[in-house]
Amino acid sequence: MLRTYLPAIVFICLGGIVGGLFITAGSLLGPKPKTPTKYQAEPYESGMPSEVQQGFRFGISFYLIAMLFILFDIEVVFLYPIAVQLRAFGTFALIETAVFIGLLVVAFVYVWRRGALEWR
Incomplete structure (x- = not known):
């Protein structure tokens, strides 16, 4: 019985180890904020402080293209x-x-003819 689950168990353990290593490496090697309280309240994306203000809104074409991508991808x-x-x-x-x-x-x-893929 254990033989049938052994590959899945090994895969899960390796995934946990690799994930833990990445988290540890990121916390050890990543940038350290000068004042921790200042940077905890700011948005942080892709390793860079975000330049987007709170009032920034994406256009409807962004969401339409994202939904179409998910639809065709699935x-x-x-x-x-x-x-x-x-x-x-x-x-x-x-x-x-x-x-x-x-x-x-x-x-x-x-969708293409209707212009849904045009970035406006």
């Missing part, structure tokens, strides 16, 4: 299991995959 993830086991599924899966990709292309062209 739909493409559904193709992975079929690609791995295509021979086991047979011709029917190949036809269904072609229809699925065709619908993705039609949706992408529709």
Whole structure:
């Protein structure tokens, strides 16, 4: 029973060790604030102090493109299991995959023509 779970246990342990090493290295090697209380209240992103003011708002096109990216990205993830086991599924899966990709292309062209991908 333990043999079947051994690879997963090793993977989880290695992930925890690598994550712990990264956190420790970041705290030891990262920049140290001169006055800790001053920098704790400020936003911090990607290793650099943020220059964005509190009143900054993103445009609606940012959120629209982000949602479209997530939508198409998740739909493409559904193709992975079929690609791995295509021979086991047979011709029917190949036809269904072609229809699925065709619908993705039609949706992408529709979004593109409507100007949703234009950065305004």
